[in-house]
Amino acid sequence: MDPRTERTSSALRAAVLELAAQQDIDELTVSQVSAHAGINRATFYDHASSPADLLTSILRTELDEIRDDFYTAAQGLPPGPATGPDAPPRTDPRQLVDTITQALVGHVDAHTAIYERALQGGLSAPLFRLLAEHFSETLRAFLLERPHLMPLPCDAEQTDVEQAARAYACYVALGSVGALEAWLATPAPRDPGFFPRITRTSLAPWWTAPN
Known part of the structure; x- marks a missing residue:
């Protein structure tokens, strides 16, 4: 440039x-x-089609960095079951959830005025869509790398695996954005542990099962 x-x-x-x-x-x-x-x-x-497009592009860049850090940390979760005495140490999935949700809290907190301004009963459409799509894509890719985590029949076809990964990811992503909205709606100073705690305890057990 x-x-x-x-x-x-x-x-x-x-x-x-x-x-x-x-x-x-x-x-x-x-x-x-x-x-x-x-x-x-x-x-x-020359730079954007609208103010909303410009803002979401800026925020998406920050979210991309959080996703990259998540994928790096997730390398400690092998793309398949790892058992036996010679299996390498595994990342604790619960810690992984806490790490990414804390990073998301940091991102939203750094732009509190923007997210609060958009709240007024719920996030504005561009910000809600940005967060929901970003969360969903991150989780979908994570599950496609680790299909053994998902409750599926052993003989599931690849199309079934892809459909399930998308459905599970969308379900969690939309709920996560809702939890963020609830957190933003509470008066300041906000508890930074609220969103990570709600996310971790709301997930189905298989998301954070040690094995």
Whole structure:
């Protein structure tokens, strides 16, 4: 990225994060963000199709980093049953759940004003969709790497495995976003352990079974 484009991207990032903390992202206009960033509307459209698109792109980058850390930590969970005296030490799945949920709390907390602004009875559509889709894709990929975790018939076809992974992932993802909404709706200062605790205790036992 050339220096001029990088400066414009940085200005847009700062502008949309600041404005989204003051006004619901659904109500922000391209003109407002462009003026705040010191650019024209045409230049804005070189970077995003709308303020909501710009904001979710910025937040998605942060969520991608959390997902990468999750996948790295999940390498301690082999893609198949690991038993016997020579089996390597296994990551505790409960600790894995705590790690990613704590990271998600940190992400939301770092952008509290934006997520709170969007709440008002529930997250705004762009933010709800961003979180739900990101959580779902992360968990779906995790399960497809470890199909032995899912309660399925031993002779399940690959299409059954893929459908089950998507269904389980969507079920947990949508519930997780709901739990985040409930956490955001509580008065500050919020208990940072609430979301990790609710997520861990709400999961079906097979998600966090040691083996």
